[in-house]
Amino acid sequence: MAVSFLLGVICALSFVACVFFLKFWRDTRDSLFAAFAAFFFIEGAGRVALLFVAHPNEGSPWIYLVRLLAFLFILFAILYKNYGTAR
Numbered sequence: 001m002a003v004s005f006l007l008g009v010i011c012a013l014s015f016v017a018c019v020f021f022l023k024f025w026r027d028t029r030d031s032l033f034a035a036f037a038a039f040f041f042i043e044g045a046g047r048v049a050l051l052f053v054a055h056p057n058e059g060s061p062w063i064y065l066v067r068l069l070a071f072l073f074i075l076f077a078i079l080y081k082n083y084g085t086a087r
Helices: 002-028 031-051 061-083
Strands: none
Touching: 002 031, 031 061
16 A cells, blocks of 8 residues: 555656656757656656556566666767757
8 A cells, every 4th residue: 555655656746847847848948858858757657557566566677678768868868968969
């Protein structure tokens, strides 16, 4: 019961952070804000998926693949911002 509650809290806060970064992305059109929004959306969606598993296990490999995908969004956004096309 407590695990489900905490997963719900983390999920909700991840989606709040996603909306927060989307607001800044809308104002600045900076791709780094979009990457952070995507990161928090993927993290929140992963936590929602964990809520529907009978016995959530943080050691499951697919959870780490989802987190790797989320971190790759940020990594590519940083690389694009630093080495992307000149403006």
